[in-house]
Amino acid sequence: MSIPLRLTVNGERRDLVLEDPRVTLLDALRERLHLTGSKKGCDRGQCGACTVLVDGRRINACLALAVSLDGASVETVEGLANGDALHPVQAAFIAHDGFQCGFCTPGQIMSAVGLIREMREAGESVGDAADVERVREGMSGNLCRCGAYAGITEAVVAAARAEAQAGEKAA
Amino acid sequence: MNLFAYTRAASIAEAVTAAAEPGAAYLAAGTNLLDLMKGGIATPSRLVDITRLPGLDAVEPQPDGSTRIGALVRNSDLARNAHVAKTYPMVAEALLAGASAQLRNAATTAGNLLQRTRCAYFYDPASPCNKREPGAGCQAIGGATRIHAVLGWSEHCIATHPSDLCVPLAALGAQVEIAEAGGRRTVPIGDFHRLPSDHPERETVLEPGALVTAVILPPEAAAFSGHARYLKVRDRTSYAFATVSAAAALTLENGRIGAARLALGGVALKPWRVAEAEDALTGATPDAEAFSKAAAALVAGAKPSGPENAFKIELARRTVVRALTLAQAGTPARMPALPASPFSHAAGALHA
Amino acid sequence: MPETAPRIRQGAGNVGSIGAPLTRREGPLKVTGRALFAADTLPPGLLHAALCTARIARGRVTGLDVAAAERHPGVVAVMTPDNAPTLAKDPDAKDGPFTFRLDLLQNASVRYANQPIAVVIAETLEAATEGARLLAPRYETETPRIGLDAEAPFTPPGIGIGQPPDEGHGDVEAGLADAAARIEAVYETPAQYHNAMEPHAAVAEWDGDRLTLHTPSQGLTAAVGRLAGLFGIPPKNIRIESPYLGGGFGSKGAISGPQVLACMAARLVGRPVKLVARRENMYGPMGHRAETRQTLRLGADADGKLTALDHHTLTASSRFDDFFEPAGGVSHTLYATPNLSVRHRGVRVDTGTPLFMRAPGEATGSAALESAIDEMAIACGMDPLEFRLVNYAEVEPISGRPFSSKALRACYAQGAARFGWEKRPLQPRQMRDADGLLVGWGVGTATFPALMFEAEARAELRADGTGTVVIGAQDMGQGAWTALAQIAADGLGIDIAQLTVEMGSSTQPSGGIAGGSAHTATAGGAVHAAAQAVIAELAQIATTDSASPLYGAGNAGVIARAGRLIRRDDESRSESVGEILARAGRDRITGTGKASADPAAQKSYAMHAHGAVFAEVKVDPDLGQIRVSRLVGAFAAGRVINPRLVQSQYFGGMIWGLSFALHEHAALDPRTGRFLNDNLGEYHVPVNADTPAMEAILVHEDDPHVNALGVKGVGEIGITGTAGAIANAVWHATGVRVRELPITLDRLLG
Structure with missing residues (x-):
């Protein structure tokens, strides 16, 4: 069985032929496209290490069948930075020590990028303590066994506020 | 995961025909099905991909005051839909209390209705399970049963239904629209899921090939928008299934309860709704006594299915009382930062 | 191939040394997905392996449907006790308290649930995984013993790392009798599993009797020793790469059975094999915290x-x-x-x-x-x-x-x-x-x-003022890439931006064990000692060179700082590393150092x-x-x-x-x-x-x-x-x- 699959990955058209309909988006990215930034921690949608954006929304790549996503646009951690210039969320994770071992980090970062977009689209702010609670809840689909949650939350809040301020200046 | 044939359906008729074939299963987001397939619990020979079916991804308020929710509407889209959030706030709250943001972005409305139990024995192919293999027996009985049923269970199955969304849908009397070979029909959600009885393998009224196309909230469901809450008691602050949950909605008229809607989650193989509990509230003064009476009526007949779940009966009572208390206080102007959480009423812990 | 990042330079903006709150040196690699973990290794010709594990806790495997697995498209081989490569050593043989018995398909017995009982190797992960399911094992099941009331308690010979099971002083009964207030309480703690976010992964490749293994390890030297014994090959024939561990918490301290099974599978099929434990595979053969x-x-x-x-x-x-x-x-x-x-x-x-x-x-x-x-x-x-x-x-x-x-x-x-x-x-x-x-x-x-454990390190200081330290240390998130660099930079007296750290490979001097909260003391101690050796030699050259402003200061009379040696008693007299080495006709100085606990202090x-x-x-x-x-x-x-x-x-x-x-x-x-x-x-x-x-x-x-x-x-x-x-x-x-x-x-x- 060979199944053609067209994806746009990090803005680039990637055509591939799957030998098998069982391939998940995560395994297509990691094993077929050699984009190993997205991690497999549980393969069951229980840890969030595989989080990527599909058509702009964060999902668990391990629970999505690649064939079903034919034509979709996928953003992974590899596509965030602009050359050597880190995406603000990436920079914030370093500045706030939002990781230790780094294994869950690509998923955390993609989840954070997705969360910030969701909050922006919903007109939600990150101005006060309640919003920090909102970030904590919004990042709860990403387990971190090292226990770097405090830094993760700080990083996401800082990146979201910076983006909001930049948006205000631009407006 | 077994090898399967893959079909992308272009129309509902095509989908229903393809899925009527023995061994076929529908694929929407796959957030539950793929997990079951990875565990060897589901082994469909054909997946009929319905994600490209037209017309199933909209939330449509109808002229009669009802709201039609397409089967493929994603959980997060449904929760953030302005009409749903305003008119059926406890539906939005339940959705946002479920799973994780990533799963909510993928999972669909119909998929939520059709998700399978979290019973560990169901998930263990080496354990006998009457759901997986009729007549095999139930390994959960006599085992670890903390999450198991206290209502509606049978000696053949003590599992619970894990959905959050279904609880307020049941309370609000939603209708499930089904397409099948003979045409379309609607079934009240209360009749959609089956209790285990002596056929735990029959989980819903769906016949082979039948496709859920929509969930419809009836016109009268809109009356509760001002006093409606979902409360979910759980072992983690987020990303955990309900130990017990409750949806409670009231209309208040001149200091009395006009109408009431109540349902429990996490206690049975379907959302638990009892007419007597709602009747007990109708016309009553909204106070602790009335709420306790309603709670008692709702859990009437409850019986532990194992020593570890006896606590759920009292917890269910208290959860109902609290949910009613919160509903009486009024739907919050903004969705709590921790939706449906007992910790969500912390002062200021709200977001838009 | 994507970079494995064994060489890391500190980015701009961080200057400093011990005590400075530097951000992680490997941070940019981790936040961009470029830090390569073991499962990210994709050598050409790679096959995928999946474990078939026991669904009983005690008994024997009496049958596996090997033919069904082999028929599945893409399956290359099924490894069972019937065809598993012969080992040079019984994996149940104990060399010491830290050699744990491993289940490596040597027989049909089952000693715990989720024990590996076969490995399926296939062209794709999907085929290997389904092949493992198709084996549909049959068992002869014995009633398992589970829980603390499973049998009558006994006094173990040793606890933990071999401490005596019973210790004390005085007379507790008398003390309790004398007390004005007493309590007696029973506390129960459950079994817990490490659950590092990174499942144990191994990518193994043989070249004759030489093994290259990408796998997370908290103790590279011990892992090499264990593999050398099991496969009957010299330790020098084994190279383990472990630049990053996706968490360890003790579960990657001793090499686990599935990691060895990957090596056996690669040997069986003569191609590189990747075996990544599924999450459920980690509840059994990788250790846990006992109840x-x-x-x-x-x-x-x-x-x-x-x-x-x-x-x-x-x-x-x-x-x-x-x-x-x-x-x-x-x-x-x-x-x-x-x-x-x-x-x-x-x-x-x-x-x-x-x-x-x-x-x-x-x-x-x-x-x-x-x-x-x-x-x-x-x-x-x-x-x-x-x-x-x-x-x-x-x-x-x-x-x-x-x-x-x-x-x-x-x-x-x-x-x-x-x-x-x-x-x-x-x-x-x-x-x-x-x-x-x-x-x-x-x-x-x-x-x-x-x-504190034992470790050694190599350090080098070059005429251009740059330095390198090399140590087979491991970073599992605790920050070794950064902390060891800080120690080394101070030791060599250079800015951390001028320092390269190489670590995470078994080919490097032994970094000891990343465990017991001892890695900074141990690996850091070795790095410190290696740097000191370099500076001692540099000081020897300078202070015995009459052309140097440091002439006659004596080794102890100079300190290394900012790429220079400086007289302790007169900081106006100093000379750069480059100047000292140029006159000596050298372009670099290399030194080694060791660290271990001081028995007298202990x-x-x-x-x-x-x-x-x-x-x-x-x-x-x-x-x-x-x-x-x-x-x-x-x-x-x-x-x-x-x-x-x-x-x-x-x-x-x-x-x-x-x-x-x-x-x-x-x-x-x-x-x-x-x-x-x-x-x-x-x-x-x-x-x-x-x-x-x-x-x-x-x-x-x-x-x-x-x-x-x-x-x-x-x-x-x-x-x-x-x-x-x-x-x-x-x-x-x-x-x-x-x-x-x-x-x-x-x-x-x-």
Whole structure:
């Protein structure tokens, strides 16, 4: 069985032929496209290490069948930075020590990028303590066994506020 | 995961025909099905991909005051839909209390209705399970049963239904629209899921090939928008299934309860709704006594299915009382930062 | 091939050395997905392997449908006991207490659920995984023994790393008899699984009798030794690459069976093979924290001084190997009492062998001891912090040795002040927040031994002012890439931006074990020594060169700083590395160094890090749901190499303590020995929303004895103290003492 699959990955058209309909988006990215930034921690949608954006929304790549996503646009951690210039969320994770071992980090970062977009689209702010609670809840689909949650939350809040301020200046 | 044939359906008729074939299963987001397939619990020979079916991804308020929710509407889209959030706030709250943001972005409305139990024995192919293999027996009985049923269970199955969304849908009397070979029909959600009885393998009224196309909230469901809450008691602050949950909605008229809607989650193989509990509230003064009476009526007949779940009966009572208390206080102007959480009423812990 | 990043340069913006809060040097690689973990290795011709594991806990495999698996499209081979490559050594042979018995398809016996019983190798992961399912094993099943009541307890020969099971002094019964107040309580802690986010992964490739293995390892040298023995090849034929570990927590300390099975599979098929454990595969062959039942009996006199402390632990090891959780160790350390007894007993059960898991012994033991101390304080009518101060151990109990340093009083004081402890009512159920939630405060004492292993390192300083250190050390998130660089940069006297660190490979000098909270002391000590050797030679050249401004200063008379050697007594006289080497006709100087514990100091001093953790919890009075709202930890652990990373280690440990108190619990069905929650959906660890407001106070502590760098470990101590503090806070909020962990809402419904 060979199944053609067209994806746009990090803005680039990637055509591939799957030998098998069982391939998940995560395994297509990691094993077929050699984009190993997205991690497999549980393969069951229980840890969030595989989080990527599909058509702009964060999902668990391990629970999505690649064939079903034919034509979709996928953003992974590899596509965030602009050359050597880190995406603000990436920079914030370093500045706030939002990781230790780094294994869950690509998923955390993609989840954070997705969360910030969701909050922006919903007109939600990150101005006060309640919003920090909102970030904590919004990042709860990403387990971190090292226990770097405090830094993760700080990083996401800082990146979201910076983006909001930049948006205000631009407006 | 077994090898399967893959079909992308272009129309509902095509989908229903393809899925009527023995061994076929529908694929929407796959957030539950793929997990079951990875565990060897589901082994469909054909997946009929319905994600490209037209017309199933909209939330449509109808002229009669009802709201039609397409089967493929994603959980997060449904929760953030302005009409749903305003008119059926406890539906939005339940959705946002479920799973994780990533799963909510993928999972669909119909998929939520059709998700399978979290019973560990169901998930263990080496354990006998009457759901997986009729007549095999139930390994959960006599085992670890903390999450198991206290209502509606049978000696053949003590599992619970894990959905959050279904609880307020049941309370609000939603209708499930089904397409099948003979045409379309609607079934009240209360009749959609089956209790285990002596056929735990029959989980819903769906016949082979039948496709859920929509969930419809009836016109009268809109009356509760001002006093409606979902409360979910759980072992983690987020990303955990309900130990017990409750949806409670009231209309208040001149200091009395006009109408009431109540349902429990996490206690049975379907959302638990009892007419007597709602009747007990109708016309009553909204106070602790009335709420306790309603709670008692709702859990009437409850019986532990194992020593570890006896606590759920009292917890269910208290959860109902609290949910009613919160509903009486009024739907919050903004969705709590921790939706449906007992910790969500912390002062200021709200977001838009 | 994507970069493996063995060479890391510090980015712009960070200048500094020991004590500076530098960000992680490997940070840019980790946040961009370019840090390559073992499973990210994709050599040409790679095959995928999947484990078939036992669904019984005890018995034999009587049949596997190999033909069905082989028929599945893409399956290349099925490895079973019938065709598994012959090993040079019985994997059940013990070389020492750290050689754990492995299940490597040597026979049909099943000793625990999830034991590997076959491996399917295929062209794709999908085919391998389905092939493993199609094997549909048949068994001859025996009734498993599960749980601490499985059999009559016995006295194990040794506990933990071989400590005696029974220790003590005085007469506990007499001490209890003399007491004005007594408590006796039984605490139970469940089996827990490490659950590093990165599953054990191995990409193995053979070239004749040479093996290249990409796999996460907390101890590269030991892993090489184990593989060399099993495959009958010289250690030099084995190269293990482990630049990053996606968490270890002890589970990657000794190489596990599945990692070896990957090597066997690659040998069987003659192609590179990748085997990544599925999450459920990690509940069995990779070790766990054993369950304990701890009985504590305490007595105190009218002033609240402990007259006796009896700490009895019952724990479980596997039916086929020895690891006994040393839960009583904390009672050796923390409180002064004239009558002390610490005993351990064991049973054998049909599970995988338990292993070291973050703070082995101290985590389980302090959860019980710190609850018992709280209960004793209550029985004495005393504030629990005051009670701890009254019973403060000035010297190590039992051994009587002085502490090399112990700033625990300062930890108590600073933590209490920051937390606001003085406002705590003595009685429980006295505090509510604005929303009516019950509020409780608890304290726990933290402690972890300051250990040290053996390591060596190589350092190089070049004429252009750049340097390199090379050490087979491991970074599993604790920050070795950064901390070792800071130590090396200071040692070589260069800016950290000029330094390259190479680590994470078994081809490098042994970095020892990344465990026991000893890696910075051990690997850092070796790096420090190597740098010192380089500087000593450089100083020798300069001070004996009459053309140098440093001529005649003597080796000890110069210091290295900013790429120069400087006269200690006259800092105006200095010379750059380049100038010194140019005259000597050299372009570089290389040195090696070693580090190990100083036996004399170890004999003279008790060496432990200490801390105090203060917890605030909120409990719904009707629904029982619990949330930790605030954690303040104050820790003293010697010299701090990097406060940013140390704070993160403390936070991580405290989250583990929270997890211990409220979440973690491996559930097995005693009828079958199978797991009911071998997944991350049902085996709960905290999520982000469970995270309280946290503070970690880095209490100043000088320790001249502990090691050359004066550092103690920080990776594990955060758990200890925290679990007890939270349990005590739950009691304080509710008046309910839950002695069986984790504390769940059903226990608090009243």
